[in-house]
Amino acid sequence: MIGLAEIEAAAQRVYAAMAPTPQYAWPLLSRRVGCEVWVKHENHTPTGAFKVRGGLNLLGALAAAGELPQGVISATRGNHGQSLAFAARRHRIACTVVVPHGNSPAKNRAMREWGAVLVEHGRDFDEARLHVATLAAERGLRSFRATTVYCATSFARANRDCGTVRASALAVFMLITNSTFST
Numbered sequence: 359m360i361g362l363a364e365i366e367a368a369a370q371r372v373y374a375a376m377a378p379t380p381q382y383a384w385p386l387l388s389r390r391v392g393c394e395v396w397v398k399h400e401n402h403t404p405t406g407a408f409k410v411r412g413g414l415n416l417l418g419a420l421a422a423a424g425e426l427p428q429g430v431i432s433a434t435r436g437n438h439g440q441s442l443a444f445a446a447r448r449h450r451i452a453c454t455v456v457v458p459h460g461n462s463p464a465k466n467r468a469m470r471e472w473g474a475v476l477v478e479h480g481r482d483f484d485e486a487r488l489h490v491a492t493l494a495a496e497r498g499l500r501s502f503r504a505t506t507v508y509c510a511t512s513f514a515r516a517n518r519d520c521g522t523v524r525a526s527a528l529a530v531f532m533l534i535t536n537s538t539f540s541t
Contacts, residue, residue: 367419371414384397414445417448426449433490453475
């Protein structure tokens with residue numbers, strides 16, 4: 359189980375690289391849905407998506423433990439790849455991202471711009487994911503999936519930030535991102 363100490367440690371690692379994202383009350387939306395609504399703008403992260411928190415937390419925790427690898431690799435269709443590339447750049451390590459053929463050109467461009475080596479393989483995400491193990495062994499990279507616990511603690515902190523604005527029993531929090539929720 360993830361405790362408050364892990365959430366606070368994740369916050370320190372994440373906020374060393376980026377500012378907390380803004381959150382605003384939206385009175386018209388609140389009136390429409392019948393309760394207080396605060397919107398947390400995750401589109402204000404460096405990558406435009408909340409997943410950047412996971413990469414920062416993951417590599418930050420490995421660095422703090424003296425276990426930072428020479429490079430990382432993962433399969434993705436976009437946001438997770440941008441997260442790892444952004445964090446890898448910050449820690450000055452290599453990042454390889456495997457995407458399926460036909461992946462979003464915009465996502466591919468963004469991952470490359472953050473410094474990832476992009477490998478296109480397979481017809482779908484599952485085929486790309488399976489190729490990661492082969493490349494990790496060949497290139498001496500450490501592989502990660504988007505579902506790692508480091509993402510959970512990072513996102514828990516983002517949600518906790520929402521609660522620090524206004525503690526209310528009847529409130530709705532929305533995370534706004536300019537990206538899709540693909541892996």
